[in-house]
Amino acid sequence: MSNYKELSPSLRTIMTPGPVEVDPRVLRALSFPILGQFDPEFTSLMNETMAMLRELYMTDNEWCYPVDGTSRSGIEAVLVSLIQPGDKVLVPIYGRFGHLLVEISERCGAEVVFFETEWGTVFDPEEVIKAIHAHKPSLVAMVHGETSTGQMQPLAEIGKACRDLDILLAVDAVATIGGTPVETDAWHLDAVMGGTQKCLSVPSGMAPLTYNSRVEKKLMSRKTVERGLRDATSARAEGRTIASNYFDLSQLQDYWSSARLNHHTEATSMLYGLHEGLRILLQEGLEARFQRHLVNERALVAGIQGMGLQLYGDMSSKLPVVTCITIPEGIDGESVRSMLLNDFSIEIASSFGPLKGQIWRIGTMGFSCQRKNVLHVLGALEAVLLRHRHVLPAGEAVQAALDVYAGKEGALC
Known part of the structure; x- marks a missing residue:
């Protein structure tokens, strides 16, 4: 006979930078019956979630979907999918999570250039733009809202400079999405990664993200199957494949497209929670x-x-x-x-x-x-x-x- 007690977590007032309290309607949605991941009723739910994410991210991007995993999974998925060994990546750091972008980029084999400003401040956009011109990276990775220091970096001028120079800009918006504007298209952001456990008030476990056609073009250039490469070993050695299978955005978008190519078993209940959290958010406006x-x-x-x-x-x-x-x-x-x-x-x-x-x-x-x-x-x-x-x-x-x-x-x- 089991001596384990029934789970009964304490009721807290959570005033941290995440996780936060979850709307009771989201908790109720998490308890709904399971549907198969290819059930038309479920795939319709997937499509609705993508549509709501477009509104949240203020974008016309085709690709807006969650990665199954905590918010870090979305950050890693974008960086792993975009960075090839030897790529130069520029990371301006003004808190703890800028260092995370450096670490992941280095693990991808990138040549990482980073510079810091005093914690408790942000960069003058001109300082970042000057560094972009000086180093000419293929990717700039930045944090929008640093929860470690309580600061928020202006991005519009940096985004325009990257677009003018044909440089990709990936932004960690985990702390800001759903709580303050994140204007993906207007600010020329190429990829934006969010999380569920902060301003969306959904439990941790999904990382909604969006990216544009510029990013998709880079992803497609690394798909060895579609390029008809015969020697997969050679392709991997040359960095033309994506290091992670699970976090391969090119495979994930095939799963979220109308093709529904099987990649993983979707986290059904978490998608219910995200869908309900987004519905509540957009209902509020x-x-x-x-x-x-x-x-x-x-x-x-x-x-x-x-x-x-x-x-x-x-x-x-x-x-x-x-x-x-x-x-x-x-x-x-x-x-x-x-x-x-x-x-x-x-x-x-x-x-x-x-x-x-x-x-x-x-x-x-x-x-x-x-x-x-x-x-x-x-x-x-x-x-x-x-x-x-x-x-x-x-x-x-x-x-x-x-x-x-x-x-x-x-x-x-």
């Missing part, structure tokens, strides 16, 4: 959703400042869905996080690398991005800091946030 994220961010920032705490990073390039706070001198940041979790069931995040132990990060993403959550985390953080004998103006944080909501009449919160 992109502009209304972006505005909701902005209003709750402003309320959170006002509350943090009302508490007398210092925000971390350049406010002119702040990522609107993540707020970074400098941990006050003499305060044990992990002790504060632990008390928030154990006494208030609220989770906020620490950070990585040079910022570990220096800042807290609070996410206002997707379903977690609600007025009640913002007020709850502000009240709880104030109480915990007082408990840690930090002197602050008691009561001012929540009042400052309420002032922001009163100014907007609470219509979108």
Whole structure:
């Protein structure tokens, strides 16, 4: 007889940069009966998901579909599929996830050129464009929203420069998609990779992405079967095949096309969740959703400042869905996080690398991005800091946030 207890996870208020709370309608969709992956009812669901992703990514691209796996799987799929050994890849880094782009590119055999700016800031687009002209890469890989530093990189000028020079631009938009505009076509982005567990409020497990005909042309140039190559060993040696089978976008697009060529067994329940998350997002409307994220961010920032705490990073390039706070001198940041979790069931995040132990990060993403959550985390953080004998103006944080909501009449919160 089994002694294992029935699963019963604690109910948390999750205010991290991901994962975030999941809309109950998405959780319900995850429990729906399984359909076969080639059942016409299921393939119709696949087509609808692609159509909704086009709206989300603001693109006319034919190819908008999810890769089965966490958000990193989409990043890896794009880079593995595009990079051939010896290709020059340029990566401007302004936080932890720029280093991830470097690592994956190096694993693909690329000649990687990277340069960094101070964490807590972003690049002047002209600085990136100057580097593009100097190094003439075949691919530029950039992060749109860095959750590690709470910063967001402007991309429109960089995208135009890449397009003018016929250089591909791949963008990690995992943190931004669904929470702030990601204008794929207007900004001339060739490939954009997202995730489900942040602003889409779907559990981690899928990586929706999009890419254009310029990317598809590169993919097709590496398909040895369609090129009629007889010597597959020689083709691999010359880098004309794609290193990964599972993350081969040319095979994945055949699976998502009308041909439905079998590549893998689709994650049926996860697709239900993504479909429902996208439906909910588009029902709310992109502009209304972006505005909701902005209003709750402003309320959170006002509350943090009302508490007398210092925000971390350049406010002119702040990522609107993540707020970074400098941990006050003499305060044990992990002790504060632990008390928030154990006494208030609220989770906020620490950070990585040079910022570990220096800042807290609070996410206002997707379903977690609600007025009640913002007020709850502000009240709880104030109480915990007082408990840690930090002197602050008691009561001012929540009042400052309420002032922001009163100014907007609470219509979108």
